[in-house]
Each structure stands twice: as C-alpha cells, then as structure tokens.
Amino acid sequence: MSFARLSLARRHLLAGGLAALALPAVAAEGGSPAPGGTAVASRKASPMELALAANAPSTPTGLAISHKGRVFVMMPRFTGKEPITVGEVSPDGSVKAYPDQATNTPDAGQPQATFFHVPNGVFAPDDSLWLLDSGLPEGKGAPVPGGAKLVQMDLATNRIVRMIPLEAGVTPTSSLNDLRVEVRAGRQRAYITDQGQGEDGAILAVDLATGQVARRLSEHASTKSQKGVVKFVEERPVMQTKGDGPPQHPKGGANGIALSPDGTRLYYAPLMARRLYSVETAGLLDPKVTDTEVAATVKDLGEKGMTGGLTTDSKDRVYLSLQEHNAVGRRDPDGTITVIASDPRLIWADTFWITADRWLYISGAQVNRRPEFNHGKDLQQPPYAILRMRIDADPVDGLSQ
Structure with missing residues (x-):
C-alpha cells in the first residue's frame, strides 16, 4: 500500500461521514519556563491531517509502517478477551489479524509460536517487522513461561522467520512495553x-546476533513510576476505578524509548512521570559493566510533560507524545521543547513513525477512555485516528522508529 493510497483512503473515509475525526486542528501552545531548566519555545502549533481511521477491535497502542506503506497496529490484551493483538490496517480502515487468526490465538502450549500481548512493533532497515510480545495472558500477572519474546516477521511471506526468547530479562511483575531495533555494520x-x-x-538490551538479554536499571529512579503524579487527558484526570472503591493513581514505569542517531544514547521515560532520561548504550550488554556503572551514565534531561511514545529524527531531536494536550512536542538537543502540532482527534497520543518522505505519523489510542478508568464503562469510540504531519528531517539510518 503506497502513501498515495493512504491519502486516497483518508479522503474516502472523510467522505464516508467520519465527522468526529474531521475536526480542525486546534491552535497554539504558549511558552514558559519548565521545571528543571528546560526551555519551552512559544509558537503556533501546526495542523495535522488524518492519514487513516483504524477500525481496530480493541485499543491500538502500537503503530508501524513498512517502506512500501503497509500499516500495522498492535493491540495489547488488557483483559484477555481481545480477539487479536496484531493487525494490518487496510486502506478502508478495516483491521485484520496479522499474520493470521491462529497466530493471534494465544496458546500456553505453544508460547513461542503464538501471540499473547503485543504492545508494539517496529520495522528494521531490511523492512522485516519485529514484534514485542510481553507474554501476558490478560495484561497482568506473571508472563506465560516462554511467552515473552521478540518475533521477526518476513513481509514477503507473512511468516515468522525468527524468535528470540526474553525469559532471561523478565520478572513475575514485568510488562514489556516499547521496542527499538538497531541494525548496522557490526551491531544488531x-x-x-x-x-x-x-x-x-x-x-x-538484546543482542540480536546471539540472543543475549540483559536487564538494566531495574528499580532505578529513572525507570520508576512517579508516586502521586496525575495525568490529565481530555480535561479529566486519568484514575483507575474498580467497583465502589476510591479512584487510584495508575502506575507505569519505563515506557517510551528512542535512540540517538549514532546509537550511543537511549532516550526513555516512565509512563507516569514528567521527566526525560537518557543512558549510554555502550555498557548495556557488556557483562563486565556493572549495574552501578550503567546507572552512572544516566542523564536527567528535564521536564518533558506527560508522554507515551517517543522517537528521534536524523537531527537528534526527540519527539514527544504530549498526552495531556492532544499534541506533539519536539525536544531539540539544546533542551528546547516546542509544541509542533495539536489536534483534538489525537486522544492519548501514543506511537510515532517517521517515513522516508518526511511524514511523522502518530496514533491516538484512546487509552484514557478504557473501562478501567471510567467505572467499568467503555468510552472508546472507534475508529481510532492515525494522524500525520510533515517534518523537516529524515528518519534515522540503521534504526527502527
């Protein structure tokens, strides 16, 4: 599917009466100093356009687009009742199981051949699709033995060509969330x-050549959920509700990640925290480097708002999914943050994708509308918006988005 077809699909969907997704972009974000010394640029936010409206059967948090324009969404199994966890989006917005329904039917007897809970996936430079399976049976509990894995898909045959177990890196309370793949000479x-x-x-950190898995920064402050922090989306605090009990603050440690263009630093941020961090990648897979030494390379990069997904461009700028503002932010290497786009359809801004022709795509996952945040009532309103805007930089060579 080409990007020209994406545009045609967009016009077709709008003509079909998707009024709720045809709203104009909202305007500006002002500027003021942010905590931690981060500079905030003041400018008018750019509009976004609807690339696709995905009729996903459940919450699509992940997004990946192939070189030839095939679009995939990943739908975590928050309850275990979700029919599929990986889907391909057609030009008309329909979503079908990928690669098929059988693979999307979790089977504890075949944990390395079926998908349990896939929150995200990325394309490697060779256009193979890497999927992250957390191995969770119902979005919670201990991962199914053998279920946590990386799966490489060949788009030409739509078959699994490789599977890397992640058992060595998970714990009974793990919830693997986001993924970046780096493939360049001498480094996979x-x-x-x-x-x-x-x-x-x-x-x-995973060595794709050997299958080595290293777990780092466990219990480090930079990967922890911040206590007491409240996230506001669509002008309401996001609080977990269950029965008649009092609302609870949701928790979420290390979530969004991105790599610097040279691959030397990994950017990351907890879901429930307002600060951005980075760590040197050189020691992550080196058994001679201690956890203390890895932690010494962590940098607190300051305030960045409440975000989900992150990505970087060829200029080492970090894009921020500003969930509280239905917006896209961009952090320059000098620390300046600019709100570059805002749109009311971008509900729970989540996963980014940058294409070779300089389109920045982002998904609106509507996670805040899920039943667990609304006293058991599902307020999600499919189709889910996949928006895009032009940027002035390229994707990063050798890296997935």
Whole structure:
C-alpha cells in the first residue's frame, strides 16, 4: 500500500461521514519556563491531517509502517478477551489479524509460536517487522513461561522467520512495553522498556546476533513510576476505578524509548512521570559493566510533560507524545521543547513513525477512555485516528522508529 493510497483512503473515509475525526486542528501552545531548566519555545502549533481511521477491535497502542506503506497496529490484551493483538490496517480502515487468526490465538502450549500481548512493533532497515510480545495472558500477572519474546516477521511471506526468547530479562511483575531495533555494520541490537505492573520498571538490551538479554536499571529512579503524579487527558484526570472503591493513581514505569542517531544514547521515560532520561548504550550488554556503572551514565534531561511514545529524527531531536494536550512536542538537543502540532482527534497520543518522505505519523489510542478508568464503562469510540504531519528531517539510518 503506497502513501498515495493512504491519502486516497483518508479522503474516502472523510467522505464516508467520519465527522468526529474531521475536526480542525486546534491552535497554539504558549511558552514558559519548565521545571528543571528546560526551555519551552512559544509558537503556533501546526495542523495535522488524518492519514487513516483504524477500525481496530480493541485499543491500538502500537503503530508501524513498512517502506512500501503497509500499516500495522498492535493491540495489547488488557483483559484477555481481545480477539487479536496484531493487525494490518487496510486502506478502508478495516483491521485484520496479522499474520493470521491462529497466530493471534494465544496458546500456553505453544508460547513461542503464538501471540499473547503485543504492545508494539517496529520495522528494521531490511523492512522485516519485529514484534514485542510481553507474554501476558490478560495484561497482568506473571508472563506465560516462554511467552515473552521478540518475533521477526518476513513481509514477503507473512511468516515468522525468527524468535528470540526474553525469559532471561523478565520478572513475575514485568510488562514489556516499547521496542527499538538497531541494525548496522557490526551491531544488531534491540532495546525494550519494561513498564512493570507496579512502581518499578527496567530497560532490556538484546543482542540480536546471539540472543543475549540483559536487564538494566531495574528499580532505578529513572525507570520508576512517579508516586502521586496525575495525568490529565481530555480535561479529566486519568484514575483507575474498580467497583465502589476510591479512584487510584495508575502506575507505569519505563515506557517510551528512542535512540540517538549514532546509537550511543537511549532516550526513555516512565509512563507516569514528567521527566526525560537518557543512558549510554555502550555498557548495556557488556557483562563486565556493572549495574552501578550503567546507572552512572544516566542523564536527567528535564521536564518533558506527560508522554507515551517517543522517537528521534536524523537531527537528534526527540519527539514527544504530549498526552495531556492532544499534541506533539519536539525536544531539540539544546533542551528546547516546542509544541509542533495539536489536534483534538489525537486522544492519548501514543506511537510515532517517521517515513522516508518526511511524514511523522502518530496514533491516538484512546487509552484514557478504557473501562478501567471510567467505572467499568467503555468510552472508546472507534475508529481510532492515525494522524500525520510533515517534518523537516529524515528518519534515522540503521534504526527502527
């Protein structure tokens, strides 16, 4: 599917009466100094356009677009009742199981051949699709033995060509969340965030050549969920509700990740925290480097708002999914943050993708509308918006988005 077809699909969907997704972009974000010394640029936010409206059967948090324009969404199994966890989006917005329904039917007897809970996936430079399976049976609990894995898909045959177990890097309270793949001469690696199911998170580093897995920054402050922090989306605090009990603050450790263009630093941030961090990648897979030495390379990069996904461009600028503002932010290497786009359809801004022709795509996952945040009532309103805007930089060579 070409990007020209994406545009045609967009016009077709709008003509079909998707009024709720045809709203104009909202205007500006002002500027003021942010905590931690981060500079905030004041400018008018750019508009976004609707690339696709995905009729996903459940919450699509992940987004990946192939070189030839095939679009995929990843739908975590928050309850275990979700029919599929990986889907391909057609030009008309329909979503079908990828690669098929059988693979999307979790089977504890075949944990390395079926998908349990896939929150994200990325394309490697060779256009193979790497999927991250957290191995969670119902979005919580201990990962199914053998279920946590990286799966490489060949788009030409739509078959699994490789599977890398992540058993060595997970714990009974793991919730693997986001993924980046780096493939260049003499270096084949994956980096994964473990959001955790409580306050603690971690970073996993994987050698794709050998299958070595290292768990780093476990219980480090930079991967932890920040206590007491409240996230506001669509002008309401996001609080977990269950029965008649009082609302609870949701928790979420290391979530979004991105790599610097040279691959030397990994950017990351907890889901429930307002600060951005980075760590040197050189020691993550080196058994001679201690956890203390890895932690010494962590940098607190300051305030960045409440975000989900992150990505970088060829100018080493970090894009921020500003969930509280239905907006896209961009952090320059000098620390300046600019709100570059805002749109009311971008509900729970989540996963980014940058294409070779300089389109920045982002998904609106509507996570805040899920039943667990609304006294058991599902307020999600499919189709889910996949928006895009032009940027002035390229994707990073050798890296997935």
